[in-house]
Amino acid sequence: MALQKTLKDKVTFTGIGVHSGRETTVTLRPAEAGTGIVFHRVDLAPAVSIEAIAANVVNTRLSTTIGRGGATVSTVEHLMAALASCGVDNAHVDIDGAEVPIMDGSAAPFVAAIRRAGVKILSRPKKYLVVKKPVTVADGDKKVTIIPSRYFRISFDMRFNHPAVANQYLTMRFDEEGFAAAFAPARTFGFLAEVEMLKANGLARGGSLENAIVIGDDGVLNPEGLRFADEFVRHKILDTVGDLTLAGYPILGHVKATRSGHDMNHRLVTELLARTDCWKLVEFGERKGDQEVAIPLVVPDLAWSKG
């Protein structure tokens, strides 16, 4: 807990974008404390750098896209969740195209890549965004609220009108190891009819049973089946973690989401950041010699909810 981290070394991976169908190569590189996560479109001349923060989100349809000056990087959410899962606060992300590879549709290959590179502790404290008062965004039957909590938690209520996908509800208390094991491997999913419609419209070009769970009328079409009985809601929680990292700080708060997606997650982060009376930035750690000393998570002037 509590000191900023970056990568020990650089690491590279290649794959196709689920929407573009194009192959891109991504290199994650160490970055100094205070850098945050910064994407660099290295295929453009000159290269364009885009900070992975909510203010740079330009599109939330199907995936989360960040951009600056017309240059964009889409489908950042699974990689962002993997970086959060490994406690990486600072990294440069070089990418030679406009979409992060989908890999197997989950964040597990990114977690594995980050673990190959290794994680290094820096000497500056991590700043947490501590939620002090609830913030809610709602739109029709979609709603997402964040309330004060001692931990980063997500409770997700997923409802689909489809016989093959039961309603799923799950609560997660975020910790790096637990998230990497139980949420990072959950794959993205789509309904067959929807996937066919997207493809007809030039989207989901790279989508296949190799990188998504596809649900037909009678159930899951993937021959290998599911990785978790409730893989769908686990993936929704993974997406929410990825989208919430765009707040720019790890969050201590409890997200309660009903039918939320990238758009609602982004609206929540934007609303939260705008409501400066509802949160504050807090540091919890210090360094003594080579040792990291964690300071207990006690914020004196906050009345914690049970969240």
Ligand SMILES: [Zn+2]
């Ligand atoms: Zn996703």
